[in-house]
Amino acid sequence: KAGVTQTPRYLIKTRGQQVTLSCSPISGHRSVSWYQQTPGQGLQFLFEYFSETQRNKGNFPGRFSGRQFSNSRSEMNVSTLELGDSALYLCASSSRTSGYTDTQYFGPGTRLTVL
Amino acid sequence: QKEVEQDPGPLSVPEGAIVSLNCTYSNSAFQYFMWYRQYSRKGPELLMYTYSSGNKEDGRFTAQVDKSSKYISLFIRDSQPSDSATYLCAVTDSWGKLQFGAGTQVVVTP
Numbered sequence: 001k002a003g004v005t006q007t008p009r010y011l012i013k014t015r016g017q018q019v020t021l022s023c024s025p026i027s028g029h030r031s032v033s034w035y036q037q038t039p040g041q042g043l044q045f046l047f048e049y050f051s052e053t054q055r056n057k058g059n060f061p062g063r064f065s066g067r068q069f070s071n072s073r074s075e076m077n078v079s080t081l082e083l084g085d086s087a088l089y090l091c092a093s094s095s096r097t098s099g100y101t102d103t104q105y106f107g108p109g110t111r112l113t114v115l
Numbered sequence: 116q117k118e119v120e121q122d123p124g125p126l127s128v129p130e131g132a133i134v135s136l137n138c139t140y141s142n143s144a145f146q147y148f149m150w151y152r153q154y155s156r157k158g159p160e161l162l163m164y165t166y167s168s169g170n171k172e173d174g175r176f177t178a179q180v181d182k183s184s185k186y187i188s189l190f191i192r193d194s195q196p197s198d199s200a201t202y203l204c205a206v207t208d209s210w211g212k213l214q215f216g217a218g219t220q221v222v223v224t225p
Contacts, residue, residue, distance in 0.1 A: 004158070033213075043159070043203065043215035056212045090158050104213065106151075106158035 002027065004093050004107035012113045018079040021110045025072050025093030031055075032074040033104060034066060037088040046089075049074055050096075078112075086114045118142055121204055121216025130225050134191035138204035138216045141185065145206040145214070148180050150189045153201045153218065162202075163189065194223045 005024045013019050025032050033056075034046040045058040049068035066076040072093075078085055088111050092104040121138045128134055136150075147166045151159035163178035165171045171178045179188040187204055204216040 035213075035215075042217045043205075043213075045212055045214070048212070058212075092158075103161055103164060106160065108156075108158045 004091055004105055006089075006091050006107040006110050008110060009108065010111045010113075012115060013081050014115050015081055015083060017081050018077060019081060019112060020075055020077050021089055021091075021112075023074045023076075023091030023093075023107060025074070025091075026105055029093035029095050029105075030072050031094045031096050031104075032068055032072065033092045033094075034074070034076050035090040035092065036060070037090055037109070038086075043090070046076065081114045083114050086112060088112075116141070117217075118145075118214050119204060119206055119216040122219055123217045125220040125222055127222045127224060128194055130194060130196060130223055132194050132223075134189075134194050134198065134221055134223070136189040136191075136202050136204070136219050136221070138187045138206075139185055140187070140206050140214075142206075142208075143182075143185065144208045147207045148178070148187050149205040149207075149213075150176075150178055150187075151203045151205060151215075153203060155200075159203055191221075194221075196223050196225050199223045 007022045031050045033048040037043045048056040052068045063079045068074045088109040090109045092106045094104045119140045150163045153159040168180050168182045175192045177190040201218040201220050203218040205213045207213045
């Protein structure tokens, strides 16, 4: 079974621009979560989507948004990029369907650099 | 204060030694405990997953949870250079919003 894939793997943007990252979950997984990883803050939860609906949200500003499509693929968007948005953005998928925890499988991440 | 505390290391051990990693957490609502391994330029991969106090063993890896002390541990026996990576503990409540520790960088020297 193919793993979680993320595109692009690397991205360079300048301040003020916006960016869209894509994630394709493991086949059959309907839950997709996004995380930001930086050396200073570590891995931080951004949001989770399930069946095209945002089910959980972390403590990030509204510039960070996401969506999920009917085939469970997900995108996250960051508008008005700031230098501090430079990070590894990780997507994770799981098969969990309701309020219980199931294993999350991570993709390789998208390395975003904001200049 | 972070909800999950983990010493970032680095932790350097000789090949064959036991690696001991620890995390503490503050919220007793956390019910599920995980250890992930992350190699450089890769996403984290799940190593161990448990939801109860006690020990869980998988090959050379043992995860230990003490809910009364809010303390979780990972032990790696007979460490190999291929075990060199960053190890992240993670905790979650029943809704699956993972909270990660800072990650401990482990270096196993031949």
